[in-house]
Amino acid sequence: MTRSAWKAEPAGPRSVALVGPYGSGKSTLFDALLASAGAAPKRQGTRSMTTELRLGHCTFMGEPWALVDCPGSVEFAYETAAALAAVDFAIVVCEPSADRLANLPVLLKTIEAAGLPHLIFINKIDTLAGQVREIVAALQPHSRYPLVLRQIPIREHDAITGYVDVVSERAYHYCSEDSERVALPNELRAPEQEALAGLTEVLADHDDALLEKVIEDIAPTCDEIFATLHKDQASGTIVQVLFGAAARGHGIFRLWKALRHDVPPAAETAKRRGIAPSDQPLVQIFKTVHAGQAAYAGKLSYARLWRGGLSDGAQLDGSRVGGLYRFVNGEISRIQSVGAGELVAIGRLENALTGAVIGDTAALAFPEPSAPVYAFAIAAKDRKDDVKLSGALRKLVEEDPSLSVAHARETGETLLCGQGEIHLNGALERLASVYNCQIQVTTPKVAYKETIKHDVKQHSRLKRQTGGHGQFADVVLEVAPRARGEGFSFIDKIVGGAVPRQYIPSVGEAAEEAMQKGPLGYPVVDVEVTLTDGSFHSVDSSDMAFRTATRSGIAEALAKADPVLLEPIDHVTVSVPNRFTAAAQRLLSGRRGQILGYAEHEGWPGWDDVEALVPAAELGDFILQLRAETTGLGSFARRFDHLAEARGGKGH
Ligand SMILES: Nc1nc2c(ncn2[C@@H]2O[C@H](COP(=O)(O)OP(=O)(O)OP(=O)(O)O)[C@@H](O)[C@H]2O)c(=O)[nH]1
Ligand SMILES: [Mg+2]
Known part of the structure; x- marks a missing residue:
């Protein structure tokens, strides 16, 4: 059986992001895909955790591609989100173990919300312990769309030595050159037919012609299946599952072929993103690098050219394009011009920030970074x-x-x-x-405050006689606590000019200044100061003298008024898959948190938001423990709620 030629013309530039849980082998796969397309980096570095996205350009079977290797760690999720906003397609790379899905459910939600077509590549198939279909079954609840397994494994002595492509019904053996075609093993005929029937049934759900055949028990042709598969995959309504071993170069060619067939053209992505067609170049920056490349100094903006063409030196909304670059064989390489749909690095766009859209006033959605934790x-x-x-x-x-x-x-x-x-x-x-x-x-300090518990009446007198002109001021102040959150207030109750009018504002200001640092060393809040009486001297009294008398009077009064420490309490919302809801509550209680309740996280079935009031002093390293106890999935948001009297705990 042959495939029909729905892609006679070579396609234009297309782009794919490699995303997935940390350590699943995205960078290894990125390198393997580039190597398979003859664009392996000239210099092989040692691989460690990816912390920022990497761009690689290549040509596969005469068609241009840009691949983006993304970090897996949730701490670098913004890079991944930015890449997903720029590409035509995503490969979700995971390991063949239901225990190591990590943030994959979150990723799938993000990708689905963006409407981005994607497939799942189960990597490290050489380490598979159980059955591939068990992995698919474990993944399915996390996907809004049906997962269809495109391959079934060939096993010899417990090792996976190749695969059968379910649609073409061809068998391949892994070898040093990726794979070679072999005869379909007899014992796999039945499982292959079963897998094909399952796949056809899923496809028939979206295709009436296919459904009719299934109902009438007529086997659809290979071409019909391919055509439906292609249509559904490109529109993102089904998700193909392929497998392989990036580190061994196994299954890479098969993956390339799937990309070649099923990644939608760049223009379709632009249409999906609501970009009006025009020749006017429209660029969106998805990453900014300063002095990052060994072979390049200065600012580089990684951009998707959503439409139009762009040449080096051209004007882009008042900025001059100071160089256009691709990343070929692991090295930055200068080019003269790029066409619509390409991912490209642009030099010296001094004013452009990540997310910026240049060339049109229309805003184009771009991810917001998560709040810091x-x-x-x-x-x-x-x-x-x-x-x-x-x-x-x-x-x-x-x-x-x-x-x-x-x-x-x-x-x-x-x-x-x-x-x-x-x-x-x-x-x-x-x-x-x-x-x-x-x-x-x-470690950041906690913004403690203090207040007082009792009223104090304080007489403060300044009297200095140094030579001729002296200093004199005399005030009677009442210092009293106010309710939490009411702040500072000054009341003037002077009658009969005991303190002359012109000095009274200075007394108020000095009283407020004295609140900047209380007897415990922190700012004093929620205190009322009343000036009830005083006296003055017609020559020696001054603004300065009244200020000094007030400040020392307040300091003395606060110390006597039973000062107490106030600590900031934050309102915290912890988001976790609901199997961790109880654990999250336990963690919060363990940090002196007062649980307010929990509810389903809006729009995320299976996830809960736990709300609590927690002392800020307990939140400094909370994220580390939360992630440790929720396989890295938990996150939280906080905002200041109120001040409360500190009763034990950290820091005091
Ligand atoms: N057994 C086996 N190991 C693999 C395979 N592919 C990658 N690895 C190993 O998995 C580890 C992680 O590989 P990376 O490619 O760095 O993973 P990553 O997904 O890029 O990791 P992050 O960028 O940190 O998220 C490395 O030790 C690889 O050698 C594979 O096919 N089989
Ligand atoms: Mg990596």
């Missing part, structure tokens, strides 16, 4: 480097919007905020190696 307090080791550090931080955040820098007004600290320990350590490492900034890192 972890932070370091940072400072330049040498004060001289402060300016250098702030410039470097600006570039770092431009490169990675899931990183942010905040100035904590209350503690005076500069906070580097991000998605976890590895994420932030990576940023520090980059500050040191790329920007030559030596950083001192500390």
Whole structure:
């Protein structure tokens, strides 16, 4: 049987992102796909955890491709989300073990929400312990669309030595050149027929002509199945499952063929994203790199050219294109022009940020980085480097919007905020190696406050006689607690000019200033100060004298008024798959949290949101424990809720 020629013309440029749980072999597969297309990197580096997306260009069977290798760790999820917003298709790479799906369910939800066609590649098939269809069954509940297994394994002595392609009914043996065709083993005829019937049934759900044949028990032709499969896969209503072993180069050619057939043309993706056709170039930046490439210095913007063509030196909304680049054989290579649908790196677009759309006023959806869940307090080791550090931080955040820098007004600290320990350590490492900034890192301080429990009446008198002109002020102040959240207030109850009018505002200001640091060392809140009486001297009294008298009076009064520490309590929403809901509640309670309740996470069946009030002091490293206890899936959001009297716990 032969395939019909629905792709007679070579297709234009198409792009594919490799996504999936950490360590599932995406980078290995990326390299294997490029190698299979004759575009292997010239220099093979050692492979470690991927922390930012990588772009690779190649040609397979005369058609141009861009592949994007994405990080698997949730701490770098923004890179993955950005890549998914730029490509035509996704390969979801996973391991042949139901225990190692990690964030795969979340990824599938993201991909489905974006309407991005995708397939699943079960990698490391050489390590499969059970049955491939058991893996597919474990994956199915996480996919909105039916998963269809395209291949069944050939086993010899417990090892998988090849596969049968279910549609073409051809058998292949893995070999050093990927695979070679062999005769279909007799014992696999029955399982193959069963798999084909299953696949046909799924396809028939979307295709009336096929359904009719299934009902009438007529076997559809191979071409009919291919055509329906292609249509459903390209529209994303079914998800093919293939398998192989990237590290051994097994199943790579088969995967390439699936991509060649089933990845929609770039123009279709543009249409799906609502981009009006025109010759006017429309570019969207999906990654920004500063000085990142060994062979390139300066700013590089990775972009998808949604439509139109682009030449080096052209004007793009007032910015000049300062170089166009592809990544071939692992190296950056300059080109003169690119066509619609390509992924390309553009040099020197100084004003363009990640996510920016250039060439049209229409906004084009782009992922927002998740709110930070972890932070370091940072400072330049040498004060001289402060300016250098702030410039470097600006570039770092431009490169990675899931990183942010905040100035904590209350503690005076500069906070580097991000998605976890590895994420932030990576940023520090980059500050040191790329920007030559030596950083001192500390745990962020908690913004404690204090208040008082009792009223105190305080008489404060300043009387100095040094030579001629002296200083005199005399005030009677009442200091009293206010309800939580009411803040500071000053009341003037002077009658009969005991303190002259012109000095009273100064008394109020000085009282407020005195609240900046209380007897416990923290800002004082929710206190009322009343000026009830006083006296003055017609020559020696001054603004300054009244301020000084007030400040020392307040300091004394606060110390006597039973000061107490207040700690910030945050409102926390923890999101977890519901099998971890009880664990999340336990973790929160263990951190002095008061559980408010839980409910299903909106739009995410099987996930819960647990809400609680938790002291901020307990949240610094909460994400580390939450991820450890939820196989990396749990996340949380927090916002300040209120101040509460500290009763034991950390930090005091
Ligand atoms: N047995 C086996 N191991 C593989 C295969 N493919 C990759 N590996 C191994 O799996 C480990 C992780 O591979 P990577 O390619 O770095 O995985 P990744 O998905 O890119 O990892 P992150 O980028 O950190 O998410 C490495 O030790 C690889 O050698 C395979 O087909 N079979
Ligand atoms: Mg990787």
